[in-house]
Amino acid sequence: MKELKNYFINLFDPQLLIILLFLVAMCIAITIIFSKKVPEFKQYKTNVYIYLFLTVLVYAVIAFLGYSRLFEGETLSEFIFYQICTLTLGVFHCYFYRLFFNKFKLEDDVFKELFFALLIVLYASVPFLLIYTFLNGMYYMPLMMGNFIVFFIPTLVNASFNHSLKIPPKIYTTWQFPENYKELVGVSDEEMRDLVVFTLMIKKEENDKDYTLYRAKGPTRIDFGRLFYNFVEDYNERFADAPIEIQNQDGFYNWVFFKQPKWYESTKYIDPKFTLYMNGIEENSYIICMRTLVSDTAMNSSDQETDFEYSKEKDNERVKTY
Template structure:
């Protein structure tokens, strides 16, 4: 008796599901070719181009989320992946008449997918625009004299619970989340100093790095996370939490610069 042949099972990973959904959307857009006759072909082509342009713009975020190697900030990796996706979309759109209606493949209509690449660059431009800090932003530097605020002089009657988010080391790709108690009358920069000193004292094997290789303190920018379509609102490290408009349970991103 022959041993049973093991069945091959394909595991549906998020990346494969993302790719499948992407190609299905491309096929839906490409189906415009099947809905029109020769007289409406030009309009179908133009509409498909617009739709692929929009898809290229809104595809960047899910691409970065579901394809780990398409990390934000890796521009040329994103360009390469978008180019591969564009070629796959062209194959799907070009072969759709043959697969769905038994007609000849239409590689001319498949060129309507080219705006996918343009949409990617539109998104990058928009993303960089959102990252431009206002002209009055301030950086905070770790004091070289190791000075620290006198907590006895700070009003502790009103305290907020906030969260700091930042990579502990410059080379870290992920953000670490830290909870802290913030007196509303305390300056943001002062609390960040107290937080770093306290954290590094309790975690000597995994401290927050605030000096570069030349032992020069990094400059830090602080901002509140916003929706992806809004510009960042940078915070003033020399102002209190109340003056910065920070409320209970707010998250503050700290970024080395």
């Protein structure tokens, strides 16, 4: 009986009453604000209240489970248990938010989704706070309440993933062998300065699975595209039986080049019109050379009608009017 009395004494801690009053006030305020900011709230009002009631019930059970003998004297293990439960419920919440509420027809409004998650956390924290304090007192309560932070992680991860899908892919300028590249082969003595040794990674044929590595040496002042067709022409002359494939029945392949990054770097595009130096090609760099397809839209982009075309005559007339 005395032990039960001590449990009830925990509930009359002034610190607990202040925190509880603050949480209840926040629950009311956030509910009102959310209902005003979300036009579709009335349509899902019943679902919201049922959802909140179930959340309160589930966290009441979780608080009791944490008091089991399994975690007796193991405060850290108990805290981890609460975190795992909250993270799991956060994952379910991320799914139910779309299943039961249809995201309140807010499309991808991450701010309001996080606001609703905050509303759930506030309501869930009330029974958790009361039951945990009733059973354990106030000493570890601030630490245990910190488990609610992980509730937001699934929502943030999902929002980050969805936004990453909306990032448009990079469009790289492709390069093609000049029709008369054999006539252009050669490097002047003046250009043959500051030589660097690097590795070209090329698939000999379009359908090859693996890249073949070729060690090459070239001056830093020469355009990469020019150096590339010099290398290919030289290699194909010396190994005519197993040349590097540069064209098919439709003509010369289009190529795109990348500098192989280190593990902490991002992939860097190499512009064939720029010199090795300007492309950052240094000693022992690795260059990935890829054949690529060019869409019909890109191929015909020069023939498409433009929204604006500069006219010198119109510009002169415009200046005269001022």
